[in-house]
Amino acid sequence: MRLATWNVNSLRSRIDRVEAFLQRHDVDVLALQETKAREDQLPLMGLQALGYDVAVAGVNQWNGVAVVSRVGLDDVEVGFPGMPPYGDPAAPEARAIAATCGGVRVWSLYVPNGRKPDDPHYVYKLDWLAHLREAARPWLEGPELALVGDWNICPTDDDVFDPAQFKNSTHVTPPERAAFQGFLDDGYAEVTREHAPGYTYWDYYRQRFERDRGLKIDFVLANPRLAGRVTGAFIDRDERAGQGASDHAPVLVDLAD
């Protein structure tokens, strides 16, 4: 079974690339972030024609998450227990969606960006992560489960192209890194790094991709039962190249049958 996660930065503007990506890599389950579309804006007939079912949590022009699966899509759940809301109740931010796909519980997560350490969004980010950690702790002992997506955290300085430049920025502050480490302390395993070193995100401007000046912020955290099934991982850097690319590359994980 092959699982992938991708911050697609608008599903509507990227649908051709998404379909080609699924076929090129024979992907079974794809978690998407920053879909930037409501459900009524997404017929997605092409994906269905390819044999995939889709669950979306749509929202506003910035956020939105989805799970795309051709191995079943059961028990879809939007948001996690205790997830703190933010902003306009009429346009809630959907940052988490779960579905059980081929027996694996997959959470597609779009962790709040934080904007700046002195911004209220930064407080919201840490609060959101704390509540996710609480919700996720009981899932460690359960059936196979993955927390995948755009974590908007660089866990180490190696995950930043220029740590000095990011000194007073979000993604690298000690509280954010501690929040990420908390999941590992609880027993989740980040299963991509050992197989797939390198960045997963490159800003659009200043030719950051061409110069490989990026960040590693997209991760797959597996509970113990799932971690034991991981055989490899891969960052599809080619998908970040050329016209019409998302600013994130997809991250893939292979699971033993």
Add this chain to the structure above:
DNA sequence: ATGGTAGAGTGTCTA
């Protein structure tokens, strides 16, 4: 400190 690019949608906001 600012600005560079891209995507949502026409005003800026977000990343």
